[in-house]
Amino acid sequence: VGKSTVSSNLSYLLSEMGFSVLHAGCDPKHDSTRLLTGGVQIPTFCSDTAADPVRYGVNGIACAECGGAEPGRGCAGRGMELFMERIGGMDVDFRVADVLGDVVCGGYSIPARGSNADGVLIVTSNEFMSLYAANNILRGLANINPGECVIGLVLNRTDDDDTSARGFAEAAGIPIVCEVPRSQRFVDAEAAGGVLARIDPGCPETAALRG
Numbered sequence: 001v002g003k004s005t006v007s008s009n010l011s012y013l014l015s016e017m018g019f020s021v022l023h024a025g026c027d028p029k030h031d032s033t034r035l036l037t038g039g040v041q042i043p044t045f046c047s048d049t050a051a052d053p054v055r056y057g058v059n060g061i062a063c064a065e066c067g068g069a070e071p072g073r074g075c076a077g078r079g080m081e082l083f084m085e086r087i088g089g090m091d092v093d094f095r096v097a098d099v100l101g102d103v104v105c106g107g108y109s110i111p112a113r114g115s116n117a118d119g120v121l122i123v124t125s126n127e128f129m130s131l132y133a134a135n136n137i138l139r140g141l142a143n144i145n146p147g148e149c150v151i152g153l154v155l156n157r158t159d160d161d162d163t164s165a166r167g168f169a170e171a172a173g174i175p176i177v178c179e180v181p182r183s184q185r186f187v188d189a190e191a192a193g194g195v196l197a198r199i200d201p202g203c204p205e206t207a208a209l210r211g
Helices: 003-016 076-087 106-112 128-144 163-172 184-191 204-210
Strands: 021-026 062-065 094-099 120-124 150-156 176-180
Touching: 003 021, 003 094, 003 120, 003 150, 003 204, 021 076, 021 106, 062 076, 076 106, 094 106, 106 128, 120 128, 128 150, 128 163, 150 163, 163 176, 176 204
Parallel strands: 021 062, 021 094, 120 150, 150 176
Antiparallel strands: none
């Protein structure tokens, strides 16, 4: 739904504001940090637990990728505990954890637990299955991080219709804090191996994310 695109742009924008940032990709596809490292996929924590999992990207952003177990073997979620132990205490101003939301594995919930996360942004589109996943995330957060941890929804538009997303936000009692327009600019920036906020800092899409 665009969570890696949104989170990597947010990490970049935070670094542009002078903050130190750790960007942690918590997805077996290990594609979250790619736009912060010039289009290069970095080694994952799961591929070599003895090596330093942190690589530094644009603006000195600390980047790490959990990765996952070999398909059909092991549980990628279990590796998250070791991953968070290794980098979770890193001394930075912001830790941005890009966590997939369409699984119920308890291991993947670790970055969003109360002891690890001060706030949660849920990226969704207006489509039913995306909102269904967002609802599951809210149900999970009620168990692992109860209270006012949800900052709000990021509506990543797939079309001009936002009726369902706005109805969901109202019913759930959480705000839509950012609306990201569907745009070829994101595709072009990613093809160039970078975040849109760096490649085109003055465009409307970057302005929406900066806000």
